[in-house]
Amino acid sequence: MDMLTLNRLENLFFEQGYDKIPSNLPEFNFYCRREVQGITVLHVIDYRQGLYISMDQYTHLKEQIEAFFRDKGESEVHVMTLVLSEDTEKARRLCGGDSFCWVIDSREYRLLIHETQAADFYGWKDILEEYLFSLAREDLKGKRANGEPKRKTEWRVLPWVSIVLVAMNVIVFLICTFTGDLLYNKGAFNVTALWQGEWYRLFTSMFLHWNVEHLFSNMIVLYYVGTIVERRLGAFPYAALYVLSGLAGNIFSMGYELLTGAYGSSAGASGAVFGVEGALLFLVMAHRGKLETMTAGRVAFAIAVSLYCGFTSPGVNNAAHVGGVLMGFAAAAASVACGKIKVFSDHR
Incomplete structure (x- = not known):
């Protein structure tokens, strides 16, 4: 029919x-x-x-x-x-x-x-x-x-990458509830462990969350913002952007800890999620400041508020947030420069 x-x-x-x-x-x-x-x-x-x-x-x-x-x-x-x-x-x-x-x-x-x-x-x-x-x-x-x-x-037409990423984070968290500290001890971000050769933690820490609130706040943003970005970039570029943003967040965090000497363990998808938000900001800006019902000012304000809440709250890995949003913005810009997505300057 x-x-x-x-x-x-x-x-x-x-x-x-x-x-x-x-x-x-x-x-x-x-x-x-x-x-x-x-x-x-x-x-x-x-x-x-x-x-x-x-x-x-x-x-x-x-x-x-x-x-x-x-x-x-x-x-x-x-x-x-x-x-x-x-x-x-x-x-x-x-x-x-x-x-x-x-x-x-x-x-x-x-x-x-x-x-x-x-x-x-x-x-x-x-x-x-x-x-x-x-x-x-x-x-x-x-x-x-x-x-x-x-x-x-x-x-x-479903946003498969966003769905799979949310599912992976939820499944890993459920496993953590049954295994106690095992996965956190083996996979959380820790500079000392990195220097001992456990570089895989730069990746694994992106899928670990300390508690339900931590998981829920990240997954809500990831799904709703990620769905928009995935539709614009395509599945593979979006997945690559997510991983690169998470890695960049952890690398920024490592640099901050080495400079300040304030070492600790951290986990969470926040760096990658901020990267998705950074990508959305670039996409809106590339469309002359308006995309669907969003404006560049609104997206930038939402990111700024999220960063502010992190800087004013204890125990938050703000360096990872900053690194993630910068990488997401840059990765989306690179997609445009390489012709992976098209924008136009005459409002067509």
């Missing part, structure tokens, strides 16, 4: 404040919305009915859309093409080198964005992904009601 009809997609556009532009071609639909600067246009191509368009025709059509609005006096016209298709390779070939062309897999309810294409378009990435996820669930319920087997779509 194909839940992704043009009428339903059109209603989504209307809910977001877009108006439909009349078209004589049923396979091509256009929707526009006025922004602070210029006009944004969603250009929808229904590629599911045996339609074929050459690259030249596609390019000409897009140029005509821009010309239509420029003739009306609009100096800035930003156009995003959405290609609906069950044949994703055919749709990708149509997009070609167009940075502002996304493919919607109507069979699997997925939004496909190539690494050379714009990572977002006025918040539409998240809007479409959430909408497609809701359609996938609706379709899944219909399949189950008809006795058909479960399809894989529902699982593909």
Whole structure:
């Protein structure tokens, strides 16, 4: 059952404040919305009915859309093409080198964005992904009601890395409740143990927590912030960022203890979690200070409050927090510099 009809997609556009532009071609639909600067246009191509368009025709059509609005006096016209298709390779070939062309897999309810294409378009990435996820669930319920087997779509859009990381931390904590101090003695961060060759503690200490409150506070932030960052970076870059942030936090902590002589044992995912927050700050800043409902000021304020609470509380490894947030920010910046994610400077 194909839940992704043009009428339903059109209603989504209307809910977001877009108006439909009349078209004589049923396979091509256009929707526009006025922004602070210029006009944004969603250009929808229904590629599911045996339609074929050459690259030249596609390019000409897009140029005509821009010309239509420029003739009306609009100096800035930003156009995003959405290609609906069950044949994703055919749709990708149509997009070609167009940075502002996304493919919607109507069979699997997925939004496909190539690494050379714009990572977002006025918040539409998240809007479409959430909408497609809701359609996938609706379709899944219909399949189950008809006795058909479960399809894989529902699982593909879940933030698996965030879920696995939270699960690992919880499982390790549960093991600690039955083993007493064993894992803490063997895996907690300790500079003296590091100098004795137990460098693995830089990693293992990230998954140990002293008590339920310590675990709960870290996991809440990790899941909700991590889900956003994982969607933006992708699973593997996000997992790498998490580990690097945790390691950086422990290295900062080691440096602080060597400088001050204030040695002690520490544990927790805080360094890695602060790294995820640092990455979120960069991503918001890279999108001109606003991403979804978040602003750079709000994210920076939340990080500052968390750091302040740490500095004013006893027994907190603040060096790990600082190291983690700096590494997370830098790692997200490196992802952009290496082309792993795309941002744009003209608000498209």
